[in-house]
Amino acid sequence: MNKGKVVKTISNQYFVYSDGKIYECKARGKFRNEKISPLVGDYCLFDKDKLYIMEILPRKNSLHRPLISNVDVALILTSVKKPNFSSLLLDKQLVLVQSQNIKPIIIISKMDLLTKKEKKDIIKIIKMYKKVGFTVLKNTNLFQIKRALRNKTVVLTGQTGAGKSTLLNKIGKLNIETKPISEALGRGVHTTRHTESYKVGKALISDTPGFSSLNLNINKDDLKKYYPEFQGIECHFKGCNHIKETKCGVKEKLNQNEIYKSRYDNYVKLWEEL
Numbered sequence: 398m399n400k401g402k403v404v405k406t407i408s409n410q411y412f413v414y415s416d417g418k419i420y421e422c423k424a425r426g427k428f429r430n431e432k433i434s435p436l437v438g439d440y441c442l443f444d445k446d447k448l449y450i451m452e453i454l455p456r457k458n459s460l461h462r463p464l465i466s467n468v469d470v471a472l473i474l475t476s477v478k479k480p481n482f483s484s485l486l487l488d489k490q491l492v493l494v495q496s497q498n499i500k501p502i503i504i505i506s507k508m509d510l511l512t513k514k515e516k517k518d519i520i521k522i523i524k525m526y527k528k529v530g531f532t533v534l535k536n537t538n539l540f541q542i543k544r545a546l547r548n549k550t551v552v553l554t555g556q557t558g559a560g561k562s563t564l565l566n567k568i569g570k571l572n573i574e575t576k577p578i579s580e581a582l583g584r585g586v587h588t589t590r591h592t593e594s595y596k597v598g599k600a601l602i603s604d605t606p607g608f609s610s611l612n613l614n615i616n617k618d619d620l621k622k623y624y625p626e627f628q629g630i631e632c633h634f635k636g637c638n639h640i641k642e643t644k645c646g647v648k649e650k651l652n653q654n655e656i657y658k659s660r661y662d663n664y665v666k667l668w669e670e671l
């Protein structure tokens with residue numbers, strides 16, 4: 398038995414990297430019965446001759462959307478136009494990524510499509526996310542992006558058409574297919590259809606298919622944990638969820654403008670969604 402890492406999946410074909418080679422494997426039937434399947438990012442034991450993945454080694458984390466495991470950093474590709482900026486979608490992705498102990502980096506794309514006035518508004522939003530404690534970079538800051546990814550296992554995530562493959566092409570000098578977003582739909586057309594990892598300098602970066610909507614699958618009471626700006630605030634009730642409770646420190650800070658309203662409003666929306 399050999400040890401390898403799944404670096405690409407296309408339907409039920411798994412491409413396993415081991416000792417400088419790629420082995421195109423199938424997954425053993427027992428996985429299907431157990432309703433688990435190998436993910437890009439998985440370390441596995443596989444049979445080099447029969448080309449079967451026999452065992453998936455324990456994961457340090459995994460995401461459902463995109464489907465991937467064992468990630469250190471997620472680049473959350475966030476376009477400001479085509480598709481339009483959605484703070485709710487961004488906050489949702491920030492929650493999901495942090496819930497798996499993955500460091501989020503917000504990458505803003507398509508700033509070049511904005512008018513002067515729109516640019517001003519987006520810059521305010523970027524400042525807000527930075528103040529909360531998130532790393533925010535523009536997709537044109539290639540040097541800084543590369544520096545942040547050194548020695549890391551990275552996933553590109555974000556809406557379809559946000560510019561994930563375009564960015565990876567630039568930082569990795571690759572030639573992955575990209576496509577303009579559909580004029581008719583006003584959104585991307587799912588250009589990337591499978592997840593694949595690429596070695597880029599000292600980083601391993603996975604390109605993934607984009608999504609148009611996203612479900613939160615976390616424990617409702619955990620939601621507040623993924624809001625850095627809520628941490629360390631004292632509330633009257635132990636376990637306060639900062640929603641309808643009285644004497645809530647978070648809501649006091651909100652009233653004093655020390656917590657951003659859009660972040661709090663999205664928190665309530667996500668809470669209701671859960």
Ligand SMILES: Nc1nc2c(ncn2[C@@H]2O[C@H](COP(=O)(O)OP(=O)(O)OP(=O)(O)O)[C@@H](O)[C@H]2O)c(=O)[nH]1
Pocket residue numbers: 474506507508509510536555556557558559560561562563564574575576577578585586587588589590605606607608
């Ligand atoms: N103007 C502008 N266009 C961009 C930028 N980044 C990407 N694009 C364009 O946006 C379109 C979609 O980019 P892709 O890289 O294919 O998007 P994606 O996120 O990989 O999309 P999926 O693979 O469908 O998930 C392409 O036509 C890109 O050329 C940007 O910063 N500015």
Ligand SMILES: [Mg+2]
Pocket residue numbers: 561562563574575588589604605606607
């Ligand atoms: Mg793509």
Ligand SMILES: [Zn+2]
Pocket residue numbers: 632633637638639640642644645646647648
């Ligand atoms: Zn509270």
